[in-house]
Amino acid sequence: MTQAISTREGWSAFVSETLDKPVPITRSELDALSPADRAMNREARKQFMIRGPVVNTAQFAVIETEIRRRLMLNQYKSHGKLGVIVSGEPNIGKTTTVAHIARRFERRRRDVGRAGGANSIPVVYVCVPPSCTPKLMLGEFAHFLGLPIRTHYNTGELMNTVASVVAACGTELIVVDEIHNLNQKYKQMREASDTLKQLSEKCPGTFVYAGVEVEASGLVDGSRGRQVTSRFQIMHLHKFENAGRARASWADLLVAIEGSLGLIDQEPGAILRHATELHNATGGVIGDLTGMLHMLAMDAIDDGTERLDLDGVFGAVTASAAKASR
Template identity: 35%
Template structure:
């Protein structure tokens, strides 16, 4: 068996990984190797002692919890927009950006991070001898302002604290200089729907976001819930801001061949000793009804089922087991 995880003798990880909203955490995410695990032959598994079995099961827990990226058409569409960054290199005034919008659990954050990862790997391959920070990834907590957003970009870059009394324009100029020195091309902003909108139409944040995208030398990619309906991109000023962005919409996946293929991919990745192949594909309609076609719910349901099957010793995912797992 093999897993990509370092652990103490007690089975606990050596350290809690840094979040990907930090430079160290982001680089670790970009460089991560897909998890790999091979089941022991049945005779060896059955002969495992009680002292060794918990470590074997823990390794399978780690494998199943490894980030599995399903290549949905939406994620592929998002990744195809990477060319926007190259176009913006030749247009310093009307830079264009990308907005990924849709309901919860429809793959927005996954698409956003995969776009950033693919771009950074491309940059590393093209400029192997240059020390760059080609991608910045930040997530927006509730009630944030565009100034807080700029500060978070600065923190990701390791910029020294900026005078809190500095004007917004001076603050942004300092962050812009840091982005230039880091040779950053993409700024990924997740959960942008959490941005504080003091007015119904969101004019003030819209103005500041427009200023950010114009003054910071990078391509901005925003992801959030139903952003077309938010004050950031509606009203006179919001519409002007929206005009400089390409919108990619995520949503539930309809029942059909694409859904069946996703279920089959997840089932093929299971590492359970008694699970019969084809069980989940035979339940694909039930899984669609249960998850409402939401890819995030599907991944969670099957992952939770795998962990439960290891924990209770059944080593198989059944409809009966899935019924015990709550979903949002």
């Protein structure tokens, strides 16, 4: 069973995982395989489709560049370190974006020999729990770091313990996902937000927050919010449009995902015939789009058709709409 990336073991496995892209195979070559080898090929293609490299969109590149800039700047700052907030609608790709940027960062650190040793933790990745309190917030960090949470610890002692371990482990990037759970309408969550701010001041490293429509949580409102926005660059992930100049970006995304599906009989670029229908069905939300196409692709691999049946999907939708309008 795959461990959550909000644990040190799960995160390490996520960073270390390397999936080789299955060698392209023709229909005749697939048919010539033994039943066991054919099943292995199909499973390998489905696994690579779901867990392989993410599509590097223009939005992904801009956010990664900003995070890397702030990582470099923070190397020279003793206080007032800079961070990034990634905000957007649900399923827009926030977690995928920050997790894969952090993964790429740690892999680069390993490549240059700066992430060696059992005690090195280049990246910490935590999620803010619902109904969060200061101690619960710090507990997520302690859980990731593998620290025992002693019942007699008060918040200050736990904070100092976490901060000292983060410093000792050489952590450079700290990702706090689900930051919208720190809804500032509630006193305990305001206190948890203050605790997170204090921790960021005590810890070396660059903090990156990610959450659903972060502005709506109140995190950037009032005096607390002004402190946040003075140090954190808010970056928004947006839906893809399918009109004007943005049409080309939508088409590029469709072709990139189509190419990652590994379908033997899929005609390259055939997906573009349904660009408008796919946009109408998903609203330009990348998470909804990939979810839909992955399901269709897995069906095509399992039933042996090896191509996206978008004519069938949207033909059925059109027929159903026509019937409903009678």
